[in-house]
Amino acid sequence: MGTPMVVIDGVEKRFSPEARPALNGITGTVERGRITGLVGPDGAGKTTLLRLMTGLMTPDRGALIVDGVDSREDSAAIQEIIGYMPQRFGLYEDLTVIENLSLYADLRAVVGAAREETFAELLAFTALGPFTDRLAGALSGGMKQKLGLACTLLSKPRLLLLDEPSVGVDPISRRELWRMVDALIDDGITVVWSSAYLDEAEQCDDVLLLNEGELLFFGPPEDLTHRVAGRTYHIRGVDDDRRMVLSRALNQDGVVDGVLQGQNIRLVLQEGRQVPDAAALGVAGSLRAVEVAPRFEDAFVDILGGGPGGTSVLADRIKALRGDGGPVIEAEGLTKRFGSFTAVSDVSFSIRMGEVFGLLGPNGAGKSTTFKMLCGLMQPTLGGARVVGLDLKTAPGRARAHIGYMAQKFSLYGNLSVLQNLRFFAGVYGLTGRARRVQVERMIETFALKSHLSVSADDLPLGFKQRLALSCALMHEPEVLFLDEPTSGVDPITRREFWAHINALVEKGVTIMVTTHFMDEAEYCDRLALIYRGREIATGAPQDLKARVRTETRPDPTLEDAFIALIEDFDARQKVPA
Template sequence: MTPGPVPDLGPDPFVRLSAVTKRFGAEAPALDAIDGTIAGGRITGLVGPDGAGKTTLIRLMTGLMLPDEGTVDVLGYDTRRNPAAIQAAIGYMPQRFGLYEDLSVQENLDLYADLRGLPKAERARTFGELLDFTDLHRFTTRLAGKLSGGMKQKLGLACALLRKPRLLLLDEPGVGVDPISRRDLWKMVENLTAEGIGVVWSTAYLEEAEACDHVFLLNQGRLLFSGPPHEMTDRVEDRVYRLSGIDGRRREQLARLLDEEGVVDGVIQGEAIRLVMKPGLSPPSPAKDGDKATSHAVVAAPRFEDAFVDMLGGGPGGRSKLAETQKTFTAEGGKPVIEARGLTKRFGDFTAADNITFDIPRGQIFGLLGPNGAGKSTTFKMLCGLLKPTAGEGRVAGFDLRRDAAEARNRLGYMAQKFSLYGDLSVIQNLNFFAGVYGLSRLAKRERIELMTQIFEFRSIHDMSAKDLPLGLKQRLALACAVLHEPEVLFLDEPTSGVDPITRREFWTHINGLVEKGVTVLVTTHFMDEAEYCDRISLIYRGRSIALGSPDEMKARVASKDIPDPTMEDAFIALVENSEANEAA
C-alpha cells in the first residue's frame, strides 16, 4: 500500500496528554496524572506490565472513553468535545481480534468499508492496495477464523487502514505472532510513518519497544519514563554480564544466582547465563567444581528489557514454591519420556505435519518453533493425544498414543495456546473442575487446591470469574490447573503469549524448577528469548522439521561475517529463509 499525503499539522503534536487520570471504581487509578505528547511520522511505543494502563490510554485517545481528570487532545480536537472528528481521522486496531471469524477476508474488508463509509467508487483500488500491502491477495476467500495469527493481524491492520488515517493506534498487534510475521508488520508500519502518519504501538514484547522512535513506560497507571529507547537502555550500560562455561545444570545455577545479593535479573541464554547487576557490583560466580571456578563473565551489550526489569525493581527471584512441593521423577534406563516417530497429519490433500521425528529425555525442555501455520500446534496436539495422526506414532511416558491415549493423558499436564479454562466459572470452580477431571481423591483435591491457592496467591480472587482476570493471572490459573495432579510431562502451547516480562520470568522460574525435579516439558513459543531455555529445539516450517538441535547449535548454523553473534531470532529467520531458498532451487 502507498498511503497518500498526510495533512501537515505543523509543529503541533498529534496527541497531547495533560494530567490524564482515569479510575474504575474504588481501585487505584488505571492512569494517574499522565503528561506527554505524541508526534506524527514516528512510532511511539506504550510499554508496561499487565494492568499498567496501556489499553486504557489508547481507548482514551480514540474518544471511546473519557478521562476523569485532565485532557486528551488528538489531532487538534478535545476528546470530550469532538470525539466524532477524532474517530473519522484515526485508525484503531484493538487488542482482541475485532474482526468476524465466520466471514472471509474479503467479507471483512467489505463490512469495515461500509462501517467506515468508504465510497463505492474507491473500494476496488483501496482493497487492491491493502491486499498488496498485507500480502493477503491469495486468501480473500478464506474465513478469518482459519487464518494464522500473523495473517489475522495483517487483516486487522488492513481494516484499520481502509480510510487513510492521520494517526494509527495499535493495541498489542504482535501478540501471538511469529518473528517473521512481526517483522512484516513492522515493515508495513514503518512505511506508513515514512508518509507522516503517526503510530502508537502498545506492546509487551520489549524488542519491539526497542525499535520504536519514542516510548512511554507505564506501571500501575504511572508514567515512569518517556523518551527514546536508547536513553533507557543506557541506564544499565556496563551492568549486564554474560556468564559462560557454566559447570553443572544451568537452571539450578540460575536459580541460585537470582537469589544472590546485587543480582537484579537473570535469564538463560543458550549455554550461558545473562545477569543484570546493581550499580557498582560485579557478578557472583556460579557454584564451583571443587575449588576451581569453571565459568567466566564478560560485559554484554544492554537491552531495553534489561533496563525495563531494572526500573521495575528486578525480577521475581530464583525460588519456585511450586517446584519445592513437586515430587521428583527419576530417569528409568535412559528411555525417552516423549517420542515422535514419523508423525504425519493430513487434512484432505493438505499435509499439516510431515514425518516429524524427535525424542525428549527425562528432565529436559524441548521447544517446537516455527512461523504461524507451520504445523507446530498440529504436532503438539498429536503428542497430547488430542489429534489422531494419519501416520507415524507418538509415545508419552511409555504409552502409545494410538492405543493408550487415556493413560498417556493422565501422565501429562496441558496448557493450551488459547486460554483453555472456563471463563464463566470462578477461579475456585476451575480448580475444582480440573481436580475432578484428573481424578484426584477428595483429600488430595483439597490439599492440592489449597497449595495452588497459596503458591499463586488466589485467595483474594477465588470468586472472580476466570474471563475477568488480567492476562497474567489467567496464565497463572491455567498453569495451576495443569499441575494439580503433579504430572511428569507438561505440554505448554505458547504459555506466555501477551504477558509482560516480569510475569514471564515468574512463569519460567516455576518451569525451570519443575524440570530440575525431573518433569519433562514440550513448549511452543514465539518469544525467541524463551527458546533459549530449551535444551533442544525443532524448527518446523511448512509441516516439516527443517532444523533440530540446541539453541547454540541453531545460532552457530547461521553465524556469518555479517552476523558473527546471531540471536535466536536471527537464527529463526535465516533458517526459514534458507529452507525457502532450497525448495525454490
C-alpha cells in the first residue's frame, strides 16, 4: 500500500488560549485509494481537521503531512493536489451549471482542449449534461451537491475532502453520490468523507471518530460495531403507544440507547444488563426480546456515553391540549403553479390531533411547497387548507397564531444574539411583560442555551442553531408544529434529543407535521405521505409502506427501500425515464 496519503501526528489546534482545544493530540492516517470517514457530534472538530488537511490552517502542535508534504512548510503544494468541498459549497446560484463550471475552471487554470474534455467527462459523470443552462439556484439539493462535486473535481485531485456532502439530500441522491465516489476510488483518488449519517460511516474503509476534539476511535467501522455485539435487541409485540414505551425504556437503568424501528423498539444495553420486561415498561401483556445484529450507530452512541434519555423537560412544562377528535390539519386538492410549472398537484390529506405526520420525497418533489401552503406562507393556485378549523385563505393571521414553524434553512436573525432572538420571537408571538420573561427563561433552561446567550445566531454550532430555532417556534406553545427537515445535518445524539421533545409534545396533544430525509426518523411518524413530481403517490403508516414493497427477495424492507421502490414503481407506471 505504501506511505499513507495523510499522516496526522499528535495534532492540536486551539482558537483561543482559554478555550478547550478544537483538536487535542489527534493521531491517525488516511490510506491511499480508500474512503476514510470522519464522524462525531456537532463541535467534535471534524471541519477543523478537514481544513488542516487543506493547508488553510496549520496545527499549533504536532504535524500533518499530506502526500509527503508538511502542511506548515508548503501549504500551496498541498492545495495543488486536493479537492475540497466545504459544508456550504460556494456555488453561484445566479449562474447556470455551465457558468459555474467555467468559473471554477478559470480559477483552477483548466483551459483549452483539456477544459472541454474535462467538462464532458464531469457532466456525464454527474448526469448534469441535460441541465447545463439551468441556474444553480433552481437545482434540487442533490443536483447542487453533484455540481459542487463536479467543480471540486475539475483539477483532478489526488485527495478529495468532502465535508458532509449529503446533508439535506434525499436517499436516492445519497446513493447516487456514493456510487460516484466509489467510481472515484476506482480511479485512484483518496477520499475523506465527513458525515452526520452513520449508515454512511459503515460504508467507509476506515473511520476517525471525534468528540470534543478528542479521538475516540480509529480503524475499520466493523471493529467499533463489534463493541456492542450481544447487546442490541428488538422489543417486539408492543401494541401500546410505541413512543411512550420507548420513553419509558430509555429511562431504565442499563439502557444505553433506543429508537423506533417499524413496530419494534430497538435497544442497546450496557454490558451484562437484561432487557426491561413488560411491567417495567408499563405494558399490559407480554413482550418478546430478540437479539439483532449491531449497527455502527449503536456503537457510536455507546462510545459517546449513551443517548439523552427519554424525558423531555419541555413537554413537562406544557399544558395538555384538549380536542373534539376532528382533523387539525386539512389539505384539499392543494395545487401550486409557478407559471407553466406545477410544483404541487392535487394533494389531499387530513391529520388528527396528537398525530405525527411525515412528508417524504426526493429533493424538488414539492414537499416544502406543500408545507408552506399549509402554514399559510404561500397561497395555493387551486384547492385549500385549514388548520384548527380556520381557512388559511380567509383567516391566515388567526390560523398562524396556532402554528409553530421551523424552517428548512435556519431562518432566525443571524446578526442577533441568542437572547435577542428569543426576546424578538416572544414579542412576535404577542408575549409581553412577565409572560415574555418567564417564557424566554423557560426556553433558555429547557434547551441549555445559557452559555450561548451572547453568541450571534450565525456563529452557533449547528445543533444549537436547531435548538434555538425550535425554542422560538415553541415560544407561544402552539397547538400545531410544522418542522421542515428539523435535524438536517445534526448528529445522532442531537437528533435523539429533538425526538424526545417531539414525542413528548405529541403526548400532550400537539399535532406535528414534519419533513425529513432521515428514514430512521420517519419511523417515528404515525403516517407518511410520499410526494414525488408534485404528486402524492403513497400514504400510510411506515409499516404499511414497507409492506407494499415486500417481496421474496426483499422479505424485510427498510423504509429507505420502500422510499426508493415506490418512486421507481411510479416512474415505471408513468413510463418516465429514471
